[in-house]
Each structure stands twice: as structure tokens, then as C-alpha cells.
Amino acid sequence: MAVSLQDYHDIQLLVETYARLLDADRLEDWLMLFDEHCHYEIMSRENVAQNLPLSLMLCDNKDMLMDRVMSLREANIYNIHFDRHVLSFLHMEAAGNGQYEAGLSYALFQSNQEGETRLFSVGRYEMRLIRKDDAWRFTRVRVVVDTGAILTLLATPI
């Protein structure tokens, strides 16, 4: 079933907001884009291909995701870099019950305080979206990373 122009546009804007808030280090606002019942996960492409359940980051409810953000704020050493997401075209499919599945590829660059930039990660988002109270929210975000060398201990969301 074809996705309407308006739904495609609205969800594109939600995904844009997702990346913009992360890049601006507005993690608490980024949290608000998730539904109360949500699942956030970072997995390597290799583990997905081999059907291994191992995650680089896993928060299977919103409280866990909030805790993650809080601990990043307290650790306070994570923000020695600045993120910059560059997003590729959005794919969308109706998933029943008014929900959508969406996917898109990304490149994530990180710059340090000396203004040196490196390619940090490329991969793909797999998202599920629900509409509540007139706004689209994420119920599920799975980031499948092609790039393996991610420090998991203090990893920031992608």
C-alpha cells in the first residue's frame, strides 16, 4: 500500500529532528521523540546477519533509555566530540494498526575540540513508528552499524 505524501513528510521531519537533537547534544529532548513503550538498540551488521542477539547498546524501555542519558550526563566525559549525522533517503512501509516501519542509511561523523573530523560510523536505522496525540513517535529504533569499532561502555546514542 502506498504511503501518503503527508505521512512520508511527517516522518521524515521526525527523523530529521532525531538527528538534529543528537547532534546538538540535546539528549533529553531526543528522549521525548520516543513512545512510552519503546525499544532502542545498537547492533553490528555481523551480529544481525548471524542472528546473534548481542547488542552494543540495548534499552528495552523508556526508563532504561532515560537512565542511559542521565549516566552520560554524569560521566560528563563523553562530550569531547561533536556528532554530525548525514541521512540518506527514507524508506517507509505500512505496518498495520496505523503504524509504520521506516529505514534509512546514515553516515555519522565526529569532530573533536581541535576541529578534526573523522568518520565514526555508517549503517542503517530500522524504525517503527506510532501516532499518538497527533504526533508521530518511535516505538522502536534499531541501529545496525557496519562499522564495528564502537566503544560500548560510554557510547552515546547513534
Next chain:
Amino acid sequence: MAVSLQDYHDIQLLVETYARLLDADRLEDWLMLFDEHCHYEIMSRENVAQNLPLSLMLCDNKDMLMDRVMSLREANIYNIHFDRHVLSFLHMEAAGNGQYEAGLSYALFQSNQEGETRLFSVGRYEMRLIRKDDAWRFTRVRVVVDTGAILTLLATPI
């Protein structure tokens, strides 16, 4: 003449599918996006600027393109990397007879099985599209690459 929102959207989705299928190594499905009469070519920016006909890859009909995909499957050594396309904004112009010309810039990253990612190629797609049986198909895809060092012998499509 202005391009309609709907046509722009539909062709954006076709281009999205093009990149998604390549990145998922679904080359046989990717082939289906091309019209029976099609032309696929990879050229360096330098050769285009100097009007040299030399191609890094050239398939001027669909059978040739299919042969290329088959030989990649048989060689079987090509899939030691994983592609990741990141696509920039789409440009479109009506080309008469209900056809369109489209263009867009891309960055293509490759990751190896150790999860190391490198920038493989940047450049620009120049595409021509036709609508048949209610679906848009490529009649022509020319990839003009800025990045020269591409192994031509076993090159995968970009």
C-alpha cells in the same frame, strides 16, 4: 516545467530502492529496476570533462548488466565488503515523452568483515527514467565518479 510533488516522490523512492538493494547485496532485485532497454555506465569525472568515451564499467543493454551480476556471483570473492550509500538531494527535469532526467550526488562507504569502514567513492548519478506498467524504471544510469581508484576487473555496481 515544474515536476509534480508525486512524481518527485515516486522517483525518490525508486532511487532509494536502487541504493537499498545494492547495499543489501540484492543485485538480482536491483536489476529489476531497469527497463528492458537500458544503459549502465561508470565513468570518471576526468573522462567526462575531457569528453573521453572510456568507461570504468559499461553495460549498454540489460543482458550485459545481468551477465555482470552473474559473473560477480560466480567470482564470489567480491562480497568481502559491505556497501553503504548515502544519497544527497534529488534533481529532476522533464525530458519529454513522459520521461525524466534525474541527478544526485552520493557518498559510498565500504566496510570489511572486521568492521572497518572507508570512504570508497563520491560522485554523481545521472539517470533517465521511464514509466511503464504503472512503475518507474531506469533506462539509463551513468555514475560519474570523482574518486578514481576503482578496481575495474571485479567492480560491483555503484
Next chain:
Amino acid sequence: MAVSLQDYHDIQLLVETYARLLDADRLEDWLMLFDEHCHYEIMSRENVAQNLPLSLMLCDNKDMLMDRVMSLREANIYNIHFDRHVLSFLHMEAAGNGQYEAGLSYALFQSNQEGETRLFSVGRYEMRLIRKDDAWRFTRVRVVVDTGAILTLLATPI
């Protein structure tokens, strides 16, 4: 207030044109995308964060921007590289009086004449747009670069 699909689309095409003309080294045509009263500026993320007025490039009217383009043409040594912009999703907000503010992240790659490509700069555009004579034009473009090491003397626009 929600941005109409049509305005979003039209401004996306303007931004696409902006990048396409720069990448094709059509600087004189690129100039035409700016309103008579315009401001173009490149700043580092660090200076923006610290509220320092220091710019890497600053043209606060269209004549200055034209002079810049002319001097690049005369210097003639700048075009030893080829630009390639890859643009991320567009953010737009109404700014009153029929104007819009727009923002988007970008990655800019440069290739030399040997076909070697490097990541040159990532960052974010902050734009302001006005509609005159049935066309959208930039009244303000500020490029906030994450990547610091930019040669300012003969810098080309980003």
C-alpha cells in the same frame, strides 16, 4: 505552524541547486540564488558556541560575495579540487513575513586531479529565505563548520 509540502519541496530544490552549482564550479550561477540583500558567512562551531564574532569567511552584501567569486576566478589556483556535497534532511520553520528559516547538515568531500578523495568538512547550514518574483532566494546563509582546518585565504564557498 506547519510548513506546506509545496514550500518544503521548493526550498529543498533551491538548496539542491545551491550544492549542485558549487560542485559544478558554477559560482556565478550560484550567486544568482542570493537576494540583493544577503549575508554569507562561514564560522566554526567553536566560535558560535563561545559567541565569538570571528568568521572564516564573511560577505555581508551581494557585492562582496561577487568580489569573492571574482577573486577566486582570478587566483585560478583554487580549482585544483572538486567539491562534492552530500546533504542531510532539511529542517524548516516559518520566520514571519512569508520568510523561512532552514537548516541542514552536510558533508563536503574534495577530490584532487589524481582522483583522491578526502572528507573536507562537515557542519550545518543555517539559512534564511525570502520569496520574490515567484522564486525563493537566500537572504542569509551561515555555514557552521565542525571541521576547523580550513584555509581561509583562498577558501571557496561551502
